[in-house]
Amino acid sequence: MEYLWNVLLDAFAYLRDFGPDLRSIIVLTLVVSLAATFIGAGFGIPFGVWLARAKFRGRSVVMWSVNVGMGLPPVLAGLFVLLLLWGEGPLGGLDLLFTPTAMIIVQSVLAFPIAVGVTAAAVSSLSPAAVEQIAALRLPNLRRFWLIVSEARPGVIAAVAAAFGRVIAEVGAVLIVGGNIAGETRVLTTAIVQESRQARFGAAVGLGIVLLTLSILVNGLLTWLQARGTQNA
């Protein structure tokens, strides 16, 4: 017990000595996670709305792919993006490997199917009366899309929360394409891995507390939005 207690004391000591290193890790974590969530959900929500309503041959194959994507092992996504961005790879010329941009790309790839899948499920579960009324209204396509998103708001926010949750917790893919370079591509999760490997458990737990706090804050905001969506209007 004393050992765990000491780890916790070390963790608070680490946080107390909050320095520019820790700040840059937190900022990069937030930038990469929020950007990837924004991109993944930005494309995933419209695609999910479309997929829930579209009728075409092969729709079930697309749904299947989305479901596979939702459970895609991050290291595979990381490996795939690594190959794309590698010097001799098709996008090697962009020189993006081991940059925050590469991390945002791989995180967006992971966020996208989650946004699609959860959105499609939310839109599919709208009541038949709502679906009929949406189809009956004489609305331009963009208005129609917003009406659907607004109607399925709790589910669509769940899609954003799930995408963010996957991205901020992710370590394998960003490690592969980001490289965990101190001051450049190190984020909270990769920093925790680093500190744990070197048996600096106080620092690792301190970083873990920060990670958990960020997650609690962002999800708190989303839950608040969701609750507003359920109760009123």
Place this chain on the structure above:
Amino acid sequence: MPDSFTFSGLRFPSDGSVINDLSLNVGSSERVVLYGPNGGGKTTILRLIAGTIGNAEGRADTAYMPQKPHMFRGTTRTNLLLGLVGDEPAEAIRLASLLGLDDFLDADARSLSGGQAQRVALARTLASQAPLVLLDEPLAPITAADRSDVARLIREQTEHRALLCVTHSIETVVALGDRLVIVDGGLILQDGAPGDVLNNPDTDAVATIVGVGNVIEGTVTHAGDGLATVDCGPFKFTVVTDAAVGDTVRVRFGAETVALHVERPTGGSQRNTISGTLREVIERGRLLEVVVDAGVPIAVLVTPGALDALDAGVGDAVWVAVKTASMSAIRIGP
């Protein structure tokens, strides 16, 4: 605007098991009511025309009110104005006011009752300037006392455009229809003026669906104490209605509520006795439909035994008697 809307080859689902290759023509300022039992395909036809199901290619410009009104998140006003452009929002507010929604415009639309939600949907649909209005059971959730007024509003708002309405209520048929189309099993069984179809069903199937009935249109010449005298041309009769002198009303009474006499009946409670000539006798299952020509045809349902006892045949002078209480009148115009 086209002279009429023609829909042909309507089919649903792709195997045609509900609707198979059905055609329907609606004049550009005609009010058509599709009537039939539940599950007969009426709503499916309306949805196909609205384009909310099936292949929506070549979809007509329609304003469609589904049977079950759905209120979206937001206020009543937000819902009322959804999809409306130009002068339509102002018209929607005006119609909502006529429908008694003034006090609810800023309320959460999801707190509205079913009847109120229906009025919001109706105001929105009628405010749209689409040349073809599609209404699914527009009067069903409306309180009985208000139906006549709401029906009149619908008629006013569809004065110069086409209305296609679906219902399983004869009251709605009489209140809204200038043409009645009987639909069952995904097929059109009969198509004609409401009075003709109700008075003279082509087949036993139609007679079973609509019952045999009479619809007579006339003008109120005297009114007071909730009763009115209606002049339909050949004769006058008394009905229960709030209509005022000069109003046009449609009066419906079932053929089974009409009594047939060979002499002028006296001493009974019926207010309306009308003379005519026995024109035709049609078998309706175990009963007989007697058509009496009183200037307008009046259908009377009797048992074969009763007709034998009267000893009346085609060409004979007869009297029919209808109780005022069994006649329902709907005001359809001023």
